[in-house]
Amino acid sequence: xxxxxxxxxxxxxxxxxxxxxxxxxxxxxxxxxxxxxxxxxxxxxxxxxxxxxxxxxxxxxxxxxxxxxxxxxxxxxxxxxxxxxxxxxxxxxxxxxxxxxxxxxxxxxxxxxxxxxxxxxxxxxxxxxxxxxxxxxxxxxxxxxxxxxxxxxxxxxxxxxxxxxxxxxxxxxxxxxxxxxxxxxxxxxxxxxxxxxxxxxxxxxxxxxxxxxxxxxxxxxxxxxxxxxxxxxxxxxxxxxxxxxxxxxxxxxxxxxxxxxxxxxxxxxxxxxxxxxxxxxxxxxxxxxxxxxxxxxxxxxxxxxxxxxxxxxxxxxxxxxxxxxxxxxxxxxxxxxxxxxxxxxxxxxxxxxxxxxxxxxxxxxxxxxxxxxxxxxxxxxxxxxxxxxxxxxxxxxxxxxxxxxxxxxxxxxxxxxxxxxxxxxxxxxxxxxxxxxxxxxxxxxxxxxxxxxxxxxxxxxxxxxxxxxxxxxxxxxxxxxxxxxxxxxxxxxxxxxxxxxxxxxxxxxxxxxxxxxxxxxxxxxxxxxxxxxxxxxxxxxxxxxxxxxxxxxxxxxxxxxxxxxxxxxxxxxxxxxxxxxxxxxxxxxxxxxxxxxxxxxxxxxxxxxxxxxxxxxxxxxxxxxx
Amino acid sequence: xxxxxxxxxxxxxxxxxxxxxxxxxxxxxxxxxxxxxxxxxxxxxxxxxxxxxxxxxxxxxxxxxxxxxxxxxxxxxxxxxxxxxxxxxxxxxxxxxxxxxxxxxxxxxxxxxxxxxxxxxxxxxxxxxxxxxxxxxxxxxxxxxxxxxxxxxxxxxxxxxxxxxxxxxxxxxxxxxxxxxxxxxxxxxxxxxxxxxxxxxxxxxxxxxxxxxxxxxxxxxxxxxxxxxxxxxxxxxxxxxxxxxxxxxxxxxxxxxxxxxxxxxxxxxxxxxxxxxxxxxxxxxxxxxxxxxxxxxxxxxxxxxxxxxxxxxxxxxxxxxxxxxxxxxxxxxxxxxxxxxx
Numbered sequence: 001x002x003x004x005x006x007x008x009x010x011x012x013x014x015x016x017x018x019x020x021x022x023x024x025x026x027x028x029x030x031x032x033x034x035x036x037x038x039x040x041x042x043x044x045x046x047x048x049x050x051x052x053x054x055x056x057x058x059x060x061x062x063x064x065x066x067x068x069x070x071x072x073x074x075x076x077x078x079x080x081x082x083x084x085x086x087x088x089x090x091x092x093x094x095x096x097x098x099x100x101x102x103x104x105x106x107x108x109x110x111x112x113x114x115x116x117x118x119x120x121x122x123x124x125x126x127x128x129x130x131x132x133x134x135x136x137x138x139x140x141x142x143x144x145x146x147x148x149x150x151x152x153x154x155x156x157x158x159x160x161x162x163x164x165x166x167x168x169x170x171x172x173x174x175x176x177x178x179x180x181x182x183x184x185x186x187x188x189x190x191x192x193x194x195x196x197x198x199x200x201x202x203x204x205x206x207x208x209x210x211x212x213x214x215x216x217x218x219x220x221x222x223x224x225x226x227x228x229x230x231x232x233x234x235x236x237x238x239x240x241x242x243x244x245x246x247x248x249x250x251x252x253x254x255x256x257x258x259x260x261x262x263x264x265x266x267x268x269x270x271x272x273x274x275x276x277x278x279x280x281x282x283x284x285x286x287x288x289x290x291x292x293x294x295x296x297x298x299x300x301x302x303x304x305x306x307x308x309x310x311x312x313x314x315x316x317x318x319x320x321x322x323x324x325x326x327x328x329x330x331x332x333x334x335x336x337x338x339x340x341x342x343x344x345x346x347x348x349x350x351x352x353x354x355x356x357x358x359x360x361x362x363x364x365x366x367x368x369x370x371x372x373x374x375x376x377x378x379x380x381x382x383x384x385x386x387x388x389x390x391x392x393x394x395x396x397x398x399x400x401x402x403x404x405x406x407x408x409x410x411x412x413x414x415x416x417x418x419x420x421x422x423x424x425x426x427x428x429x430x431x432x433x434x435x436x437x438x439x440x441x442x443x444x445x446x447x448x449x450x451x452x453x454x455x456x457x458x459x460x461x462x463x464x465x466x467x468x469x470x471x472x473x474x475x476x477x478x479x480x481x482x483x484x485x486x487x488x489x490x491x492x493x494x495x496x497x498x499x500x501x502x503x504x505x506x507x508x509x510x511x512x513x514x515x516x517x518x519x520x521x522x523x524x525x526x527x528x529x530x531x532x533x534x535x536x537x538x539x540x541x542x543x544x545x546x547x548x549x550x551x552x553x554x555x556x557x558x559x560x561x562x563x564x565x566x567x568x569x570x571x572x573x574x575x576x577x578x579x580x581x582x583x584x585x586x587x588x589x590x591x592x593x594x595x596x597x598x599x600x601x602x603x604x605x606x607x608x609x610x611x612x613x614x615x616x617x618x619x620x621x622x623x624x625x626x
Numbered sequence: 627x628x629x630x631x632x633x634x635x636x637x638x639x640x641x642x643x644x645x646x647x648x649x650x651x652x653x654x655x656x657x658x659x660x661x662x663x664x665x666x667x668x669x670x671x672x673x674x675x676x677x678x679x680x681x682x683x684x685x686x687x688x689x690x691x692x693x694x695x696x697x698x699x700x701x702x703x704x705x706x707x708x709x710x711x712x713x714x715x716x717x718x719x720x721x722x723x724x725x726x727x728x729x730x731x732x733x734x735x736x737x738x739x740x741x742x743x744x745x746x747x748x749x750x751x752x753x754x755x756x757x758x759x760x761x762x763x764x765x766x767x768x769x770x771x772x773x774x775x776x777x778x779x780x781x782x783x784x785x786x787x788x789x790x791x792x793x794x795x796x797x798x799x800x801x802x803x804x805x806x807x808x809x810x811x812x813x814x815x816x817x818x819x820x821x822x823x824x825x826x827x828x829x830x831x832x833x834x835x836x837x838x839x840x841x842x843x844x845x846x847x848x849x850x851x852x853x854x855x856x857x858x859x860x861x862x863x864x865x866x867x868x869x870x871x872x873x874x875x876x877x878x879x880x881x882x883x884x885x886x887x888x889x890x891x892x893x894x895x896x897x898x899x900x901x902x903x904x905x906x907x908x909x910x911x912x913x914x915x916x917x918x919x920x921x922x923x924x925x926x927x928x929x930x931x932x933x934x935x936x937x938x939x940x941x942x943x944x945x946x947x948x949x950x951x952x953x954x955x956x957x958x959x960x961x962x963x964x965x966x967x968x
Contacts, residue, residue: 051965196963251964265955275714295945297953300713300938305739309706312699312736316679316710319697320718324710342700432959469695469711469718472674477643477689479698489645490690 025084027092032101037179042079053242056083059091071133085241090539093614104134124157177218184222255394255423256286262401275317282365283421311336321468327353349408367610368422371586388564392538412463449473455488462507518567523556526576544618654805654831683725685752702733705740720747741797746933754833762836789912799825855920872897
């Protein structure tokens with residue numbers, strides 16, 4: 001159970017017992033001004049939590065602007081972490097604890113806090129000016145605004161200034177360590193060893209630097225404060241037992257990292273060099289940054305002049321025999337549509353990563369959504385199918401990336417991989433795989449000129465040969481105009497166009513025999529209700545379905561990775577349930593796909609708010625149907 | 627379809643495919659095709675290492691007629707595709723063929739960047755001042771007032787000068803040729819090939835159906851000598867039927883002027899000598915136009931700089947030299963903070 005049973009008190013003045021309380025999960029949200037280092041604070045706490053073997057999931061929630069005016073609500077940056085002694089699959093519906101480093105952070109986040117939850121706020125930042133900037137007409141501490149919560153007021157600013165004063169830093173510089181002070185306190189509250197952050201800070205800034213010393217001083221002061229305050233009972237330290245993880249070596253991984261490394265692994269398994277071309281766009285840019293630092297692996301990265309050039313240069317690299325990969329988000333991927341079409345017509349491998357964000361158009365760059373399914377499955381001119389895959393969590397991106405390389409190269413086709421902003425930025429503990437865990441799928445570029453033409457098809461896969469320019473005797477020309485099935489030369493013949501259209505469709509359809517059957521995540525293969533999801537809704541759906549099953553409801557969870565082609569048993573599987581509900585963060589795209597493919601009367605739990613699906617919403621939807 | 631041959635004995639025929647050429651009879655593209663097919667064997671290039679990349683348009687059909695590797699891509703995007711080809715395999719000889727619409731309208735951005743980056747390839751811009759394939763609309767190089775299906779009252783767009791644009795974009799090699807002047811064109815193509823870096827070549831090309839004789843004012847035999855200036859590095863800029871007209875740089879007006887040797891005190895000493903490494907001269911020469919000036923032909927600018935893919939390669943080599951051993955993925959996955967559960 002969570003914090004609620006133990007700290008459900010409205011009376012601010014009452015004393016809590018100084019007994020250490022055991023919990024099985026807690027959700028903590030850190031929030032502050034974008035200049036306050038909230039992401040760093042959250043990331044460090046996540047690392048320390050992971051090392052302590054708690055299960056966890058994170059959710060960084062940043063504003064779109066780089067640094068909005070200080071103290072404003074649109075400059076608030078937050079980091080939420082759900083951690084526990086049981087398996088955690090979501091970053092938590094609602095925080096139990098809110099650490100608010102300024103009035104704006106409180107204003108933006110107090111609405112999400114669970115009733116009876118705890119607020120730790122920095123009184124030093126609650127000046128009249130900051131309150132006004134944040135839109136508080138009156139100080140919320142003097143009204144009923146916070147009466148549902150347990151309020152812990154600490155002058156974090158003042159404490160930070162005091163402890164860093166001997167180092168001779170300016171006030172502005174000192175306050176930049178405010179996050180470290182808060183982190184120190186939180187470390188104490190949850191029994192974490194601050195040394196992990198001391199080491200991080202010293203490594204990053206150099207142990208002798210004033211910056212490092214300020215941060216370390218603040219960190220240790222915050223931790224010490226916790227020890228002192230425990231005596232008065234305002235704060236109770238909480239112990240979270242370690243989870244019994246499967247034995248092995250673990251690390252925290254974000255979706256961007258896992259995806260980048262998975263692409264690298266996929267190329268290794270294929271025996272290909274990677275040429276990665278992309279254009280900066282939120283929330284995809286981290287992939288470019290990560291791969292740009294992997295030159296020792298022979299990875300070429302290219303920041304192109306625009307999204308179209310990014311896709312075209314990746315396609316050019318594939319034409320030349322490398323694995324051409326490009327990555328973007330919705331508004332950028334849509335620009336690559338024509339290039340993807342060229343890849344389909346010339347039947348070249350190309351991987352397009354879409355880290356989805358709220359749309360349409362510019363939408364909300366730092367908010368998550370999964371609304372590019374239609375564009376991925378259908379978004380080109382003419383009949384132009386391609387494989388589409390979706391990853392479900394940060395760690396899952398590794399495997400999905402490998403699968404993308406396998407399909408793109410085996411079937412000579414562009415492949416779209418759907419991730420989303422939440423997955424890309426969030427972190428989770430990851431059992432680190434080894435390359436030897438995966439079966440290689442080496443690519444052979446054709447070198448035999450006998451009976452060659454550029455569109456002669458493999459009987460099994462219907463893929464054409466991949467020839468590396470530079471190979472003598474195989475010189476040929478390809479292009480986007482329709483070509484003859486029997487020779488590869490340009491052809492406008494009517495029957496040929498039908499034949500080629502059918503062949504291209506059959507090639508993609510045939511992939512369904514080369515992917516695993518759809519499995520059931522939890523539940524049974526028949527029943528009253530199936531909740532179907534794809535992408536990052538995995539966590540909340542899985543948790544909600546498990547909870548409802550624990551309460552005796554007949555509900556199962558099916559989570560799709562292969563969106564196109566869909567697994568060949570999926571239609572049959574879905575027909576075994578009385579009702580099918582698709583839960584997704586868009587206005588019914590997977591829902592439409594499933595209904596049209598299988599003619600079933602499914603309905604949807606459709607959330608398009610820029611925020612992840614919650615467990616509660618899913619549970620309510622299940623209860624209404626099961 | 628293709629037979630392996632010894633490159634030393636190759637002829638134009640070995641660079642010619644079996645495909646029927648579908649350009650309109652009388653199209654300037656035939657002459658350019660012939661010039662390229664003749665020049666490549668003279669350069670000793672290998673067909674298997676040669677790639678022609680094109681966009682969309684009449685010019686863009688070029689790769690289908692060359693017995694090399696070829697990639698007919700999408701409108702305006704050939705330089706971007708070609709950049710990817712070079713990044714993946716810097717050893718390939720890459721030629722981009724593009725028309726004035728393909729390169730300067732939809733493809734303007736990609737042209738700008740491939741020149742700026744100095745990717746080692748040859749960019750052949752077939753300029754016929756019209757959109758041929760789509761039946762005659764005006765293009766970014768069409769003259770003011772040109773009447774076309776989309777500009778029935780005459781074009782009001784100020785045209786681009788392709789070579790001036792290329793110099794402005796930072797190209798290190800800029801040259802101009804004419805479709806029917808086979809020998810100078812071949813010389814320019816050879817120089818372009820030998821220049822390591824992005825080599826920009828504008829080829830004046832006659833569209834016999836939609837813009838016939840647009841360039842007659844300087845390509846017609848009768849006027850050619852007096853309206854074309856063939857520049858040669860290190861030699862004075864002299865032209866004219868009697869080779870007595872010269873280009874002079876006026877320090878008063880800071881512009882070029884045309885003078886006739888022997889008239890008004892104008893002597894050979896007043897004639898500017900071409901220095902192909904000088905971007906200011908190149909810019910002025912590129913901008914010269916009738917009626918006052920002749921149109922400059924030949925290698926206007928050549929000032930090599932390190933190629934893009936060469937530098938990409940250098941950076942990768944530098945990183946690899948510093949790294950201990952060749953990238954171990956298992957080690958990469960385990961870098962940073964990890965913990966073990968027993």
